[in-house]
Amino acid sequence: MNYITKPIKNTLLNNVLFKLHSLTGWKIGESPPKKSYIYISEHTSNWDFFHGIFYYKLLDLDGYFVIAEEKTKFIPKSLVNYFRVIGIPRNSAGLSLIADELKKSGASLYIAPEGTRSATDGWKPGFHSLARKFNMQIAVIGLDYKNKRNVCLGVVDHGATAEETTKRCKDLIDSFPDFLPLHLDKRSPIEISPKYSKK
Secondary structure, three states: OOEOOOOOOOOHHHHHHHHHHHHOOOEEEOOOOOOOEEEEOOOOOHHHHHHHHHHHHHOOOOEEEEEEHHHHHHOOHHHHHHHOEEEEOOOOHHHHHHHHHHHHHOOEEEEOOOOOOOOOOOEOOHHHHHHHHOOOEEEEEEEEOOOOEEEEEEEEOOOOOHHHHHHHHHHHHHOOOOOOOOOHHHOOOOOEOOOOOOO
């Protein structure tokens, strides 16, 4: 597995970010071929946001980082703009806001499929809806807290249903047993929540 040794975009701030990230001992794996993806990663800790931000910023990925709207109040506006953070409400209106951004920019999105860092009964189908609507592949990001690695585990095509797509993501994640969420007690089942499932 290859890791980046300097930020892809060589700016002063990116170099500072890379130096700070390097001091933590973490390594960032190379990204998939550059194009628009729905980036997803399991989410059980606020540290996931920290590592996700570094991943797509240091790799110069053209994308937005999606978080709950109420979290943006704790982040200075200058950083919200620099890191291209989108705060969305925890309801169905959030999906349409993201869709508008995708339509305007054609950029990638980084999403936590559970929609929260707390344990839930499964993933929400929003990531699949966006991937299917815009015919985008899904890049699955893995965080290996034990060995301090942040890498793209692979890319999956969206299926006809959210259940099918989530099964593909689960198979990929299960093939990398070292890449586990920080808090296993908060890990959600890698399946569509019964609240949204069409089974």
